[in-house]
Amino acid sequence: MTVLSTRPSRSSNTLALYRRHFGSGRAAVGAFLGGMAETESQGPWVHTDDGRRFLDFGGYGVFILGHRHPDVVRAVRRQIDTHPLATRVFLEPVAARAAAALARHTPPGLNHVHFVNSGTEATEAALKLARAHGHDRLVTTRNGYHGKTLGALSVTANPTYQDPFRPLLPDTTQVEFGDAAALRKVLEEHGKRCCVILEPVQGEGGVRVPPDGYLREVGALCREHGAFLVVDEVQTGLGRLGAWWGVDGQCVAPDALLAGKGLSGGVVPVAAMVAGADAYRPFGRDPYLHTSTFGASPIACSAALAAVEVIERDDVPGTAARLGAHLLAGVREACAPYLGELVTEVRGRGLLLGIEFAREQAVGELVLSLTARGVLVNHSLNSTRVLRLTPPAVVGEDEIAFFLTELTGALRDAAARLRSPSS
Ligand SMILES: Cc1ncc(COP(=O)(O)O)c(C=O)c1O
Numbered sequence: 001m002t003v004l005s006t007r008p009s010r011s012s013n014t015l016a017l018y019r020r021h022f023g024s025g026r027a028a029v030g031a032f033l034g035g036m037a038e039t040e041s042q043g044p045w046v047h048t049d050d051g052r053r054f055l056d057f058g059g060y061g062v063f064i065l066g067h068r069h070p071d072v073v074r075a076v077r078r079q080i081d082t083h084p085l086a087t088r089v090f091l092e093p094v095a096a097r098a099a100a101a102l103a104r105h106t107p108p109g110l111n112h113v114h115f116v117n118s119g120t121e122a123t124e125a126a127l128k129l130a131r132a133h134g135h136d137r138l139v140t141t142r143n144g145y146h147g148k149t150l151g152a153l154s155v156t157a158n159p160t161y162q163d164p165f166r167p168l169l170p171d172t173t174q175v176e177f178g179d180a181a182a183l184r185k186v187l188e189e190h191g192k193r194c195c196v197i198l199e200p201v202q203g204e205g206g207v208r209v210p211p212d213g214y215l216r217e218v219g220a221l222c223r224e225h226g227a228f229l230v231v232d233e234v235q236t237g238l239g240r241l242g243a244w245w246g247v248d249g250q251c252v253a254p255d256a257l258l259a260g261k262g263l264s265g266g267v268v269p270v271a272a273m274v275a276g277a278d279a280y281r282p283f284g285r286d287p288y289l290h291t292s293t294f295g296a297s298p299i300a301c302s303a304a305l306a307a308v309e310v311i312e313r314d315d316v317p318g319t320a321a322r323l324g325a326h327l328l329a330g331v332r333e334a335c336a337p338y339l340g341e342l343v344t345e346v347r348g349r350g351l352l353l354g355i356e357f358a359r360e361q362a363v364g365e366l367v368l369s370l371t372a373r374g375v376l377v378n379h380s381l382n383s384t385r386v387l388r389l390t391p392p393a394v395v396g397e398d399e400i401a402f403f404l405t406e407l408t409g410a411l412r413d414a415a416a417r418l419r420s421p422s423s
Contacts (some may be wrong), residue, residue, distance in 0.1 A: 011037040011049050033371050041067030041266075044395045046376065054371070055399055057391040061203060061235040062263035064320070064351065065310060066394040073266030075306035077297060082399030084299040095296040102259070102272060105244050105308065110257055112280035115296035115304070119234035119260035120147025123197070125273040125283075126230040126256040127151045127169075128290055130195035132282035135228040137193040138169060139186050141177035143205035143382040144198060146232050149348030155197050157380045172285040177202055178210040180217040182307035200246025203235035203390075206383025207347055209355025213261035219252035228279070229253075233258035234271065235352070239311050239393060244310045244348030255279040265307030266392075270300035317350075319393045323400070324350040327391065330404045331355065334411060342415050344385075352388040360384045362414055375403055 014037040018027040028036075036048035043066040046054045056063060065072065079094065086092045099113035105250050114125050123146040127138070140146070140155035147153070153162055153167035162168060173190075175182040177198065188193055200215055201391060202208035221231040231254040236246040245256065256279060260271030275283075284291055294300070310316070328348050335343045337356060343357045357363055363379045366387050380386040391403070 011035050012262055013133050014049075025060050033368070035382055036185075042212040043067060044392050044399055049090075050388050052374065054204045054374050054376045055395075056144060056376045057403060058376040059387045059388040059392075060261070060378055060388060061240065061352070061411045062261045062264060063266045063392045064238060064316060064355075065307060066392040067266045069267065069307070069310060069394075071116070071310050072303050072306040075302045076267050078263075079299050079302035082266055085294070085297050088293075091299075091338060092296070092298055094298045094300040094305060096300040098413065100306070101308040101312075102263075102274065102295045103303050104169075106274045107245060107252070107254065108258055109253065109276045112284060113281060114274050114275070114290070115301060116273070116292065117269050117294055117300065118147070119271050120149045121149045121292070121295075122234060122258040122260055122271040122273045123152035123155070123230075123232065125148055125290060126197070127155070127195065128274075129256060129269040129273070129275060129279060129283060130228040130230065131147045132289075133228060135193060135195035136171065137190050137195065138172040139183065139190075139194050139196045139227070140172065140174055140297035141198045141202070141205075141206070142174045143177065143202060144232075145198060145202070145382050146176075146199075146205035146234075150367060161381075164168060164365050173245055176206065177208055179211060179215050180221065181225060182215055183191065183218060183416050187221055187225040187227055194222075194225065194227035195230065196222055196227050196231060197230040199232045200236050201241060202249075202382075203352060203388070204381040204383070205283040206356065206380045206386035207352055208383075209347055209390055215247055215250040219250070219254070223253070228255045230256045230258065230259045234258050235390075238307070241317075242324055243317050244311075247374070262311075263304045263307055265303045265310065268303035268366070270304045272304070275366060279317075309408050310343075314393075323391070323393060323395065324353070325350065327351070327389070327400055327403075328353055328399065331389070334404055334408045338411055338415055342411065342418060348384055348389070351391050354380065354388045355389075356383075357385050357387065359418070361417065363387050365414040365417065366410055369413055370406060373406040373409075375406050 036050050039049050040047040045057050103111040144157050146155045157174045256275040334344045335346050378388045380388045
């Protein structure tokens, strides 16, 4: 396939700097996708330096509020003009208000908040908290994704990312996602030493929606065996699945819940681990036990506070449920002619959708073809045959129609190419 843009752009210098300073791999990916550099964004649209714009249905799940949500930008601007980074000596009101806002919406009892700067740090905080209570045996789900720092990587169940860094944390077991009986077996053997971590719907694992009742059973099993339960909602939380959290309505009482991505409001990186009072006690007792210089900074917390307020005010979970149902139906219709041949399944919940292909190669073809057509989507890091869609809740009917038209064209082209004898 040819490169996407032949118009002159300022990106050649960026590409050269990438090659020199970030290495050939990332530069090659950028070059493969046309070599453009992204320079501006607003709502669902990203603009590149060759004058083009792209509808962002990817963004690795960050942009539930789109790019640069105006209310979040306003709050962050105000914070920059007053006090962006704290001394960490005095109390800081924005972090306190952001914690209260988030805790208004977390599942009952989860009201102690530890702000960090990324999803993987939220995982680290939860794993350390579990350890402080003696839960030193980790149980994760196959293809689960929880970040790439060493602790989090131990539960990110993908050998491609794990193997170069072994040994990772010891005593880690993987169980099949969606299989409560497999989890029961591990818990029967190791009981309250266990810290179980899982996503309500696996995102990077290929948009895997578990069977009905699975999360409830996981919660009950963890209670029964005294295990520590961490629910990772970094990708699924804050409205993405059409509810505030993937565990809503599932009668699950996690010991810790992780949030990230959308908490940024599409403006400033921020994530959080939220725990109940008992679970949080080791961190609460000694505020220096687990810290980082920039954690809970006023600038990040101003973004988090504004993002939560927008999600609440605009009923983003309700919008995601409505738009997601419409989009899923449209994607299913677009994929219907290729089911069984090119496409094996279309699935999703809310605004987290996956198209599973029969062949890995098709995902690359679709990413490239959709990019050429002005649409950004993502592959799934832990499931190479699944194309993942994480559109913002700020798209309109016209943008969904544009996406479906381009998806239809991209599927038609991919099917023709894969059918051709030379492919
Ligand atoms: C469920 C989940 N947990 C944790 C992470 C790690 O977040 P980050 O990339 O911000 O470290 C991700 C990132 O994709 C994720 O999807």
